[in-house]
Amino acid sequence: MQAALIPLLLAATGLYGLYKQVDVFPVFLRGAQKGLQTAVQILPTLVGMLTVVYMLRASGAIDLAADWLAPVLRLFGIPQDCAALALLKPISGGGGLALGSELIRRCGPDSYTGRVAAVMLGASETSFYTISIYGGHLGLNRMRYAIPAALCADLAAFAASAALVRWYFPDI
């Protein structure tokens, strides 16, 4: 069933576009152009963040942080290798992407840790960034429970990521 999902979605989207008399391919190209712009925009962030991640990894700092956090993470069932990702993702989207992709590459995309890292990346947002954008736009001087609630949600997303990967991929 799952194998059919993406091809089905693509075909249905195309057919619906034709049915609605949308000029499908030029619209697709316009969107793809935007995707290219996004990629170009995140490139400098990725260079800055991935370089630092590789330096931290080589220095042993990431393993050290993981060792310290291990007892807390075990409580929530999050793999130790994902410790730094759980810390960085709520603060920096580019940093999360850099660290997550390094983890996925190093542990393998189909390994337990690699899958948990992928689900963590997909299921969480850059909470601090989002809150600061909205707070800054409205000129709010207090955010009350926004930050604690957002951090609870991030922790929930990370714990659920690990639990769901274990449940959905019982063989790994």
Add this chain to the structure above:
Amino acid sequence: MLSAIWVAFLVLALVCGAATGRLDAVTTAVGTGAGEAITLIVSITGLMCFWSGVMELIQASGLAEKLSHILMPLLRPLFGKASADREAMEAVSANVAANLLGLSNAATPLGLRAADRLYTLEGRRGAPDTVLTLITLNTASIQLIPSTVAAIRAACGAASPFDIMLPVWGASIFSVAVVLISGRLMRPWFREGK
């Protein structure tokens, strides 16, 4: 804040590398990391462009708007008396629909418009619950097609890059539930006090 964190990381790499005697490896990592960033972006750009194109089509054919209409009744109960305001609820639903479709370029302006309208309805004072509900909802949003993550997995040679989709949905839905419930429970500790 990001500047401080970035510099802290650089210092940490220096201190840790010196303590563990791995400064050589840290220096090598500068080149490796910067090069890897280019390799990564090149390998994920194709899939990113493709999905961005598909999402543009979803928007242009009116499917995003349709999704937004479906979502409105689900979102109303979260916004109390502001839910009677058509303009606010339309902007909120459009923001959530854009987030679901991963239209990040569209989602933020829509979300800011919704936040503006909600804030005006509350008299533009303090930090009203309706505005905070919208903000926290955006910190825990759900993405139907996790295309960037799938692109990274594909670049690393995953057998089936999208096979993490159901766990992603599950974890995101759980986190949205947690942000709404915990926000509600925390209200007594964070009074508005205008």
